[in-house]
Amino acid sequence: MPLLGVIICSTRPGRAGPVFANWFADIAAAHGGFEVKIIDLAEVGLPLFDEGKLPQLQDYEHAHTRKWSQTISELDAVMFVTPEYNFGPPAPLVNALTYLVREWAYMPVGFLGYSLGVTAAARAIQTIRLTVNALRMMAIPESVLFPAYQQTLTETGELNAQPASEKAASVVLDELLRWTKALSGLRAKALKR
Numbered sequence: 751m752p753l754l755g756v757i758i759c760s761t762r763p764g765r766a767g768p769v770f771a772n773w774f775a776d777i778a779a780a781h782g783g784f785e786v787k788i789i790d791l792a793e794v795g796l797p798l799f800d801e802g803k804l805p806q807l808q809d810y811e812h813a814h815t816r817k818w819s820q821t822i823s824e825l826d827a828v829m830f831v832t833p834e835y836n837f838g839p840p841a842p843l844v845n846a847l848t849y850l851v852r853e854w855a856y857m858p859v860g861f862l863g864y865s866l867g868v869t870a871a872a873r874a875i876q877t878i879r880l881t882v883n884a885l886r887m888m889a890i891p892e893s894v895l896f897p898a899y900q901q902t903l904t905e906t907g908e909l910n911a912q913p914a915s916e917k918a919a920s921v922v923l924d925e926l927l928r929w930t931k932a933l934s935g936l937r938a939k940a941l942k943r
């Protein structure tokens with residue numbers, strides 16, 4: 751079964767990212783098309799990009815880069831769970847993308863965006879689409895969006911998602927799976943699997 755990485759893209763203490771990542775990972779596991787792995791950029795702990803050589807050479811100096819390369823190479827598809835910071839993608843997401851090139855190639859990617867405001871990180875998602883496209887990732891058009899997310903949290907901080915959100919997640923998963931199958935040959939070649 752293909753492996754889907756659900757990546758938590760915010761790293762600050764008290765962040766909301768894990769609530770949404772856990773919710774999406776549960777839905778993805780029930781979907782049945784993927785094995786699911788949550789990857790938390792706070793735990794990964796990459797410093798600001800510090801490799802001397804171009805990432806496409808894959809001649810990595812640091813153990814943290816080799817480990818990150820291994821983590822991403824193992825994935826067949828990825829879902830970024832992201833907030834919007836100042837109308838753009840959060841720095842940890844941009845930094846994590848910057849470290850690698852070939853490892854991202856021909857990987858289908860979806861987005862879950864959330865915000866306290868009404869934009870649900872849509873501007874961050876549209877902005878980061880340019881970067882994932884440069885990395886030869888296939889960004890699917892549909893996203894799962896949680897605007898004004900405080901209204902969907904219970905008093906104990908759990909997500910009380912509406913059926914429409916579950917439907918959006920299932921559309922994204924179906925589309926990710928379609929592209930995962932279509933791109934598997936190209937991805938295997940890029941990774942020399």
Ligand SMILES: Cc1cc2nc3c(=O)[nH]c(=O)nc-3n(C[C@H](O)[C@H](O)[C@H](O)COP(=O)(O)O)c2cc1C
Nearest residue numbers: 760765766767833834835836837864865866867869
């Ligand atoms: C540095 C920073 C910048 C933010 N900028 C935006 C923004 O541009 N648009 C928005 O809707 N919310 C913005 N917010 C509010 C976030 O939607 C909200 O704090 C959200 O919980 C951030 O995700 P996180 O908790 O996973 O860090 C910002 C929050 C922070 C901490």
